[in-house]
Amino acid sequence: MDVVPGAQVGLGLMIHHPVGIVVGRGVKVGDGCTILQGVTLGERHADGSGLPxxxxxxxxCTIGANAVILGDVSVGPNSTVGASALVIKDVPENCVAVGVPARSIPLKHVAAATERKAHND
Structure with missing residues (x-):
């Protein structure tokens, strides 16, 4: 795990399997978050071509295994970034972000889809 000096981490951070986690110097992580293995939180232009x-x-928030969150983005309160997602746009509050690049799905839609699937099974 590599947390660069200057990163700000809130209270109650839970890190599961800390192998391969990288947290850049300007990252801010709020209270009560969970980060899984292989996560990268960093600047979008590491070559110096843009602002850091x-x-x-x-x-x-929960950040799934091997997710990558880059640049000037915010992951809203109570949101989840799915495993292997690439987040380069803001994730609103109470959403799940999935895919490459990630798209945000409101939790109420995820819950409704899960309920329909359970009813059909």
């Missing part, structure tokens, strides 16, 4: 702007992870 880092992501902000708000309170009570």
């Amino acid at each position: 702007i880092y992501p902000q992870i708000r309170d009570r």
Whole structure:
């Protein structure tokens, strides 16, 4: 795990399997977040071609295994970034971000789809 000096981490951070996690110097992680293995939180232009702007992870977020969150983006409170997602746009509050590049799905839609699937099984 590599947390660069200057990163700000809130209270109650839970790190599961800390292998391969990289947190850049300007990253801000809120309270009560969970980060799984292989996650990268960093600047979008590591070659120096752009401003060194880092992501902000708000309170009570979960970042799935091998997710990458880059640049001037915010992951809203109570949101989840799925495994292997690439986040380069903001994730609103109470959403799940999935895919490459990630798209955000409101949690209420995820819950409704899960309920329909359970009813059909």
